[in-house]
Amino acid sequence: MSKLRYESPAIRKLNAGGMNKFGTRTEYEPVYPKVQFAWSYKTNYLDAVCRIFHQEGSWAEVVSGFEYEKALGNGVPGHRILFNGPEKTEAELRRAVELDSLIHIDHFDELYQLTDIAAGMGRKPRVAIRVNMDTGTYPLWDRFGFNYENGQAMEALTRIVSSGRLELIGLHCHIGTYMMSVEAYRKAIQKLGSLAVHSRDAWGIDIRYIDIGGGFPSGNQLRGAHATPTDALPSIDEYAEAITDELQRTGFAPDALPLLMLETGRALIDEAGYLLGSVLATKRLSDGRRANIMDFGVNILFTSFWYEHRISPAQPFSHHTEDVTIYGPLCMNIDMVRQHASLPLLNKGDRVVVHNVGAYNMTQWMQFIQMRPRVVLIDEQGAVHLIREAEDLAFIKLQERIPPHLADA
Amino acid sequence: MQLRKNIATSEDGFLFNPSTGDSWSANSMAAEWFAWLKEGRSREEIMDLITEKYEVERSRVELDWEDLMKQLQEARLLQS
Numbered sequence: 001m002s003k004l005r006y007e008s009p010a011i012r013k014l015n016a017g018g019m020n021k022f023g024t025r026t027e028y029e030p031v032y033p034k035v036q037f038a039w040s041y042k043t044n045y046l047d048a049v050c051r052i053f054h055q056e057g058s059w060a061e062v063v064s065g066f067e068y069e070k071a072l073g074n075g076v077p078g079h080r081i082l083f084n085g086p087e088k089t090e091a092e093l094r095r096a097v098e099l100d101s102l103i104h105i106d107h108f109d110e111l112y113q114l115t116d117i118a119a120g121m122g123r124k125p126r127v128a129i130r131v132n133m134d135t136g137t138y139p140l141w142d143r144f145g146f147n148y149e150n151g152q153a154m155e156a157l158t159r160i161v162s163s164g165r166l167e168l169i170g171l172h173c174h175i176g177t178y179m180m181s182v183e184a185y186r187k188a189i190q191k192l193g194s195l196a197v198h199s200r201d202a203w204g205i206d207i208r209y210i211d212i213g214g215g216f217p218s219g220n221q222l223r224g225a226h227a228t229p230t231d232a233l234p235s236i237d238e239y240a241e242a243i244t245d246e247l248q249r250t251g252f253a254p255d256a257l258p259l260l261m262l263e264t265g266r267a268l269i270d271e272a273g274y275l276l277g278s279v280l281a282t283k284r285l286s287d288g289r290r291a292n293i294m295d296f297g298v299n300i301l302f303t304s305f306w307y308e309h310r311i312s313p314a315q316p317f318s319h320h321t322e323d324v325t326i327y328g329p330l331c332m333n334i335d336m337v338r339q340h341a342s343l344p345l346l347n348k349g350d351r352v353v354v355h356n357v358g359a360y361n362m363t364q365w366m367q368f369i370q371m372r373p374r375v376v377l378i379d380e381q382g383a384v385h386l387i388r389e390a391e392d393l394a395f396i397k398l399q400e401r402i403p404p405h406l407a408d409a
Numbered sequence: 410m411q412l413r414k415n416i417a418t419s420e421d422g423f424l425f426n427p428s429t430g431d432s433w434s435a436n437s438m439a440a441e442w443f444a445w446l447k448e449g450r451s452r453e454e455i456m457d458l459i460t461e462k463y464e465v466e467r468s469r470v471e472l473d474w475e476d477l478m479k480q481l482q483e484a485r486l487l488q489s
Contacts, residue, residue: 006465009439009477011424011484013431020430382421 018268019056021240022260032244034259038082040214041067043265043359044273048377048387050074053268061263065092068101082211082263084130084172086110086144093117097125104128104172104211106145111156118165128170128211129156133191135175135184144174148191157195161203168205171195174213174263178222182234182242188212189243193250196258211261212243218270220307220356236267266359273358275301276314279350280329290324292346297328297335300372301357302364304337311337314351317344330369367391411446411488412481418443424486433484439477 022035038061039053045067050060051074060071063085071081078099086106088096093114096103103125105111111129118125130145131153146153160166171192175184189212196207217233225232247260277296285291298304311326321342328335337354346352365372371391376384412418417425422440424433435443445455452474459470481487 003464004462006459006463006469007436007438008473009436009442011433011435011439011477011480011486013433013484380423 018236018264019058021236022244022262031240032247032257032260034257035262036209036259037262037264038080038211040263040265041070042363044269044362045070046362046375046387047074048385049269049362065089065095068092068096072099082172082261084174084263090117094121097121097123100126102126102128102170104130104170105156105160106130108146108156108159111159115163115165124165124167126169127160127166128168128172128209129153129160130172130174131192131195133173133175133188135181135187135191137176137179137181137184139176141174141176145172148195153195154198157199161199161205168199169207170209170211170258170261171207172211172213172261175215177215178217178266179215180217180233182238185212185239186242186246189246189250193247193252197251206256207258209259209261210247211263214262214264214266216264216267218266218356218359220270220303220309223306223308225308270356270359273356273361275354275357275361277352277354279346279348279352281348282346285325290322290345291327292324292343293327293329294337294352295329296354296373297330297337297370298366299328299330299335299368299370300365301328301337301354301361302366303357303360307356308338308341309357310355311341311343312353312355313344313346314353317346320345332369362388367396371396412443412486413488416486418447420444426486431484433486442477 019037022032036059037053037057038059039050041050041060041062044050047070050070054060054074054076059080059082060074060076061082061084062068062071064087068081068083072078078096078101081096081099081101082104083096083101084104084106088103088110090113093103094117097117098121103114105114105127114125114127131148132140132142132145133148134140146156157168160168173188173192175188179185189210192210196210199205199207216236216239244260248257252258275296277294279292280295281293283291283293301309303309321344323340324343325336326338326341328337362375374386374390375388377387378384413426415427417427420440422435422437422443424435424443426432442455445458450458456467456470456474459465460467478487
């Protein structure tokens with residue numbers, strides 16, 4: 001009997017434990033007693049993906065009426081939807097009030113609009129404000145929410161309380177994206193905590209939740225970064241430790257700790273996504289560099305604008321590698337996936353795998369020149385499920401209309 | 410060398426540490442080794458099983474054994 005082919009044994013840490021680090025599951029040693037995740041729809045709003053997180057206990061965090069309806073369609077009750085973002089229409093706000101969602105107010109115009117809606121509907125919506133602040137990192141994300149340092153956040157809280165029409169129950173911040181500093185989260189908690197303590201002491205209002213947002217990095221390497229993510233990034237344990245430790249120092253009585261809300265998206269889904277592609281052609285550029293043209297580009301791999309995505313061949317290959325530029329299939333100069341990648345010599349038709357594409361690609365991708373491919377989900381038993389069909393011409397044309405004078409072309 | 414007692418393993422190579430919530434996936438070869446470890450087989454017995462079943466030199470398996478143990482140690486999955 002011939003023997004079987006051997007491969008070296010290996011293990012790989014999965015990112016599935018990220019949520020547990022904050023103590024969401026009681027069978028682990030919780031680092032904080034009250035934690036709730038809300039799935040960040042904009043990170044990946046394919047319904048099948050959202051439903052996995054909802055099955056795991058996540059609420060929904062949405063930033064548009066479209067995402068709000070998607071969350072409802074995925075079975076999330078209105079009172080478990082956090083409605084964030086600068087644009088919420090009158091109708092969307094009314095619906096959110098009707099369904100008792102948690103509305104995170106972004107600016108004074110919205111605050112006044114919601115106060116009027118509440119008065120008109122005879123309801124008292126449950127609200128939080130989004131607070132932006134200096135956490136010692138650059139750039140300062142001050143375009144969303146009310147600024148802490150200039151007093152606007154406090155002023156917004158004062159107006160909410162004095163209106164008598166809104167029920168202040170939470171404080172929210174989202175200090176940035178791909179945050180590599182644990183200390184920044186400590187500062188954010190300190191500042192939100194001081195607002196919460198003021199609310200209690202000045203108005204007798206117990207802030208019931210503090211939403212620290214997200215912004216934790218994934219295993220992708222930022223363009224221009226010199227260190228790999230493994231070397232440069234704190235672990236999710238360190239973020240959890242800093243956030244929950246600071247929260248418990250902030251002046252809340254042990255029996256009146258607020259619920260810690262997290263809107264983590266990227267750190268939970270990025271490493272679960274892979275893009276499978278093929279080599280369309282190879283060529284030598286004018287300076288002698290080798291280039292590979294792939295059947296995927298920035299149209300479906302939007303994050304290649306800011307990540308150096310890892311790309312690996314999907315069949316046996318030689319150990320000789322060469323520095324190559326990876327282009328996509330679009331007839332546009334912007335369509336470059338990697339300027340420099342070290343890859344074995346690939347030929348037309350060879351397959352490759354792009355790693356860590358689960359976050360912000362299946363939402364920010366573009367139907368541009370080419371159509372978007374199908375998406376499949378591999379379940380825990382290894383079964384493959386189609387969760388989004390490939391686009392076709394009929395789908396693209398569905399929204400188009402031809403004026404009568406052009407109808408007979 | 411044994412996996413910690415509280416580490417849950419599945420046939421398809423899923424490892425889970427219930428005290429920290431961390432999980433790992435093992436390739437099929439590592440999953441097979443874990444199954445043998447779980448049966449209480451010794452290092453030598455496992456080496457014999459591998460070289461009988463697979464096209465591989467014993468010296469390579471010995472190197473891989475050491476490497477896997479290092480990975481498990483790093484992941485704090487081994488009994489101390």
